[in-house]
Amino acid sequence: MKKLWHLMEFGLAKVVLGIIAVAPPGFTLAFAESVGWLVFHLLPGRAKIATDNIRAAGIVRGEPELRRLGCRCFQSLTRMVAETVITRNRIRPDNWQNYVTIDAPPETFAQLKDTSRGAIIASGHLGNWDVAARALSMLRPVSVIYRPFNNPYLDREINSERGGTNLHLISKYKTNPMRFMKLLADGDCLALMIDQHISEAGERVRVNFFGRPCWATRSVAMMHMTTRLPLFVAVAARTGRLKFTAHLAGPIRWERTGNREADVLGITQAMTDEIEKIARRYPEQYLWGHRRWRE
Amino acid sequence: MNREEITSRLKALLKKQSQLKADVDAIQEEMKIDQLGFDSISILDFMYDVEDHFKVQTEVADLVKMEKVRDLIDYIAGKTAA
Structure with a gap:
């Protein structure tokens, strides 16, 4: 039964992806936003998570504004899916800057492009993180x-749809514990999302996000401290139709204090603060519908 | 620090981070590191422990070449002798 359900989901996804691939982008993007609107209104439980999170973050006041922002964030997510499919074969090494603008000091961007050593990128669920990764893959693996x-x-x-020539997706559940280190040793840029709730006790650290405590992965901080490779925070916001700005901060080069958990907290909080800063700037593009703040 | 001492201390660190069910004496030099029960975070904690305990700085390019426990012992012995 489960397999049948999976096959049905797969079939539906193939149809949708096929339509996106051939339909005019303007139509597809508008359709995607309509789907987001529908999802927000048909899934009240998930919509409530979003509006509760927005309310607690103190970004807007009043129920109408909360619902408007909540709906916009759902639309941003469905739009993101369409954008990723549309741009998959459009973004190339010779034209990626037509789609993605880099907002970073020149020396920061120069260090990110440096392929002589690996790099770690922490990101958050805002705008279109897939397009940002694809644009970066035009410069390095x-x-x-x-x-x-x-x-x-x-x-x-x-x-x-999400992968590419220089863009590889690695399951977090792959069993070889050295796999991430090998990628970094090969000079890859390793990108991870750091704004999702982590359930496993040994894998998390408590940080503040929008003034409330929540759990974040400690893996990025540990990776940085162990490898001493540069750590960047990158978040890509949508600034127009198939136009994005990748806000880049760093590199963080943390000096160990001798207190491992204090260092893990310091690094992770610094990354979280950066993501919050961008999410405050583009709140309608942030993934508020995730149960981020859990015990 | 001689090799025997390095081996003993390293096994204790392996036991602490690798979540091995076996007794520390069951860890053999010929065992492969990726079969010791690490996950991608505990291996990082282990590497941190190694640097902290032995007062050495490891390089990721060196670490990924190590296959067995023996390789790690030899690496630390080389670093601490330097």
């Missing part, structure tokens, strides 16, 4: 650590 879909058929299909 990028490996993105992701959480696979429960549906294996869907996972394979979506990843073929």
